[in-house]
Amino acid sequence: MSEPILTVRGLSKRFGDFEALRHIDLDVNQNEVLCLIGPSGSGKSTLLRCLNFLEAYDDGEVRLEGELIGWREGGASPRRALASGALRKQRQGIGMVFQQFNLWPHMTALGNVTEALMQVKGLSRKQAEEKAQAALEKVGLSDKAGNHPANLSGGQQQRVAIARAVAMEPRLMLFDEPTSALDPELVGEVLAAMKQMAAEGMTMVVVTHEMGFAAHVADRVAFLDGGRLVGVTPPSEIFGKEPEDPRIQRFLQTYRERNVV
Amino acid sequence: MNFSFETIWHNLPYLLAAARWTLIISLAGMAISVIWGICICAARISSSRLLSGIAALYISFFRGVPLLVQILVFFYILPYVGLDLPAIAAAIAAVGLCSAAYSAEILRGSLQAIPAGQTEAAHALGMPPMSLWRRILVPQAIRIGLPSLINELILLVKVSSLASVVGIGELTRVAQNITGQTYRPLEIYITAAVLYFLINLVISRAGLLAEKRLKVS
Amino acid sequence: MELDLFLRYGPALLEGFGVTVLCWIVGSLGGVVLGFILACLYRWGPAPLRWVIYAYVEVIRGTPFMIQLFLLYYGGPYMGLVLTPIQAGILSFIVYGSPYFAEIFRSGFNAIPLGQIEAARCLGIPEWRIVLRITLPQMLVPITAPLTNFFIILTKETAILATVTVPELLFQVQSMMAETFTYVEPLLALSLFYWFMVTLTARFGAWVETRVTRHLSRA
């Protein structure tokens, strides 16, 4: 495996008195797919949102290719947040896909993808539309470019959201339960698009309840519980045999009982 | 000319006495508004096209004409048709009848928020329509609509100032009269504004309390 | 029938109508602009400014328009603010309307799901651009109905300007009544006229609403 592209060291996040994340250490390698699993409320979303500074983490560091995310370098205490322009620059390198799609309903599918290309990357409308068309094509939606989100199925909306993020050519993609809001028959098309991205070498961190995806696509699986990182292992260690950690055992047990795996 | 607290102090008793009339107009108006509003609401949602149409027309007309003009109509036209109400009664009636149009719409919205299953359950029990309305629908509608009704009452406190135009000695009118004698509009009108604000503050706080109480029970 | 009466007073009534519309349009547009500025300052301004705006909103909304009008028109000269009736009318309209409009805009800002804003932030779109391209266009949907509603309230509020001798419609009708001792026809005609104006505004608002919500319905 190659160099880590993302390093997380001693990451902690509190909401008031509640410790949502406790001293997380984690590396994500170039071209790797890392799945984050864990019980509800264990802090998966919070961890993901710290990685692109949607949540300002309290202690520790998140570095993308060595660059500290969100905070200014240097030992000032308390730390000072980056200027908004610098933070925006960092975020351009990190794409994110949400459970609720978060498309902009007043713009067409194409408009959703071109918006940031024009406003952030400064492309002309023509260039942006070409690029957006290519991104939509990739997720199999070139014929839906003119539709508003209200006229797309959930699976199609999520694929537009993926195209929107991918078109910015990020170095890292974050997915927060991208299929959890979808009807079961629509899950497959979104997972297929993600699999294709993985095959093309995109570095991805995926929070998911789709154990099948974790077992077959992930290079490694990280298990989070109560704000702590319990373990990071190849999927075969978790799904192949009985995992050693009783917490992971219990978590997987509930899945098996629901016939999810 | 500097700000004279003395003027305020001297005239405060008169303004307070006048504020009583403001309260009387708005509370009496509100009582008419809710009771008459229930009737209009019932007509509006009744299955009779005629009743419903009349109610819709009523609502549209009373919401479409400035209350000040309505008060003038009541003041000038009622005597003309042989109904010689005292000015204060005309003002209260105008305020109440106008506000009823709004209350009716508030109640209609609240009624729609009550699950249809409740009505069906009552029908299944063989409950007569009158009891269904009196015991089940209206109490709930008022509870759901309470925040909006409180808002309406606050509105009435404010629009009761319009009664000054037909010479009723409520807060605004008395403030005008005092200003005419003292030539201190700044002091007097600010005091009147503070009194209006305090009345509304008390009403909105009481409303919040009532809302909380109703929710617990 | 008193038709000739209306003809005789035609020019005065027409002038009154013009003044009514002038006060209404200038006053409400001014109120919208001031309200929008207040809502923005409330959302992005520093804490002390937010308290001031909060107090302003509460005080204006807690007091009658008539008192505000009297304060401005009769009290104004004592604060060095001498206004003609029409100026006072328009200015008090702006002051009176702005907190209501500010509240409408505030709720409009809040109506946009945070996730959409976050999605934009993730792509590195600047905050002001997010407001311009994502928040504002979508805000039109939830605010059209309350905006129309308040424009209608303001239409009716113009009648109150008569009390400080703004030569608007009600004022003209009142002088007509005083000179001719006829009350019934002028008042009824005036009522019908306001009703017509209000209904027209409401229709227009409904038409705008269907236009701005078009993209939300399935084709």
Ligand SMILES: Nc1ncnc2c1ncn2[C@@H]1O[C@H](COP(=O)(O)OP(=O)(O)OP(=O)(O)O)[C@@H](O)[C@H]1O
């Ligand atoms: N903004 C917030 N304020 C306060 N507490 C929060 C906030 N966001 C998250 N939390 C708390 O932090 C904990 C972790 O939340 P998080 O959303 O990261 O869980 P999760 O693992 O993503 O769960 P799920 O599988 O249900 O999405 C939860 O207990 C949650 O209540």
Ligand SMILES: [Mg+2]
């Ligand atoms: Mg989550």
